[in-house]
Amino acid sequence: MSNEIDQDRRRLVGAAALTFVASQFAFSGAAEAQLSKPKPANLGPIKPGTHTSFAPLKQIDAGVLNIGYAEAGPAEGPAVILLHGWPYDIYSFVDVAPLLTAEGYRVIVPFLRGHGTTRFLSDATLRNGQPLAIATDIIALMDALKIQKATLAGFDWGARTADIMAALWPQRCQALVSVSGYLIGSQEAGKKPLPPKAELQWWYQFYFATERGRAGYEMYRREFSKLIWQLASPKWDFDDATFERTAKAFDNPDHIAIVIHNYRWRQGLAEGEAKYDAIEKRLAEGPVIDVPTITMEGDANGAPHPEPAAYAKKFTGKYSHRTIKGGIGHNLPQEAPRAFAEAIIDVVADS
Secondary structure (H helix, E strand, O other): OOOOOOHHHHHHHHHHHHHHHHHHOOOOOOOHHHHOOOOOOOOOOOOOOOOOOOOOOEEEEEOOEEEEEEEEOOOOOOEEEEEOOOOOOHHHHOOHHHHHHOOOOEEEEEOOOOOOOOEEOOOOOOOOOOHHHHHHHHHHHHHHOOOOOEEEEEOOHHHHHHHHHHHHOHHHEEEEEEEOOOOOOOHHHHOOOOOHHHHHHOHHHHHHOOHHHHHHHHHOHHHHHHHHHHHHOOOOOOOHHHHHHHHHHHHOOOHHHHHHHHHHHHOOOOOOOHHHHHHHHHHHOOOOEOOOEEEEEEOOOOOOOOOHHHHHHHEOOOEEEEEEOOOOOOOHHHHOHHHHHHHHHHHHHOO
């Protein structure tokens, strides 16, 4: 747990954090073509699992990371950044990306910290899974790629990351597609107990709070992740090859540290970085999101998620919600790629 901090030092840290944000995320010189508006979606049918690979992955230094990412589509096209969750990776979007590139988008699909080919540049950097830290990674990636503004779309950790970016830096977010809606939280909110049935859904967070849980996840990371897939998407009949393509991303040397820190931080059992303290205060207030947004939910999502009515008022710009039927679970873009791609195209057309 965090130690009590002197108030003068807290104010100093807060000022430093805001200075960090201003300097870290200053941007100049992006192509205006990235802001052009495609027409509303009218995509043809696609069977999930049609595609099994991306073009050769790329690497770029961005902030504290060397980020691995897939890129497709014309360099001058409107930029879309697709953000995966846990325990998933960029292959959640392997069928989405071709649909978007066929419509002229420039698609960027990065491995989040602790996944795939993304690596820390320094051994001395805290392996911080704090959601805000992950959001700053994506801002740094945009800066490195000279993308001023992009449409952000994601699920699970990816949706939380996109929500934070849209709330804090709307000037960098053209539009938003967020599975399970508004996922911005705080350590303070995490202290409030839930009814027992709801707490049961978060069993793995309590497991990760223990050293036994950390050791168990490290020892059985594939078995653990496959179980989460099955629970979160009970009607998704994925095969072993589909799972293994993604499971390789969990061999990242920082994967265990990032995942454990993320869930311990949410419960207030691990400290974040002081440079983020002032910004975390803003997030704890539940800031609204005013960029054009479409939220989505699968009709068979077995993972913990709020009801759409609970978060609708958090989106104050152009907004709509879509429930995708047909036994669609938590990994919505991989289970229903056409619906996910359509939402992106439609929200951009409306922005």
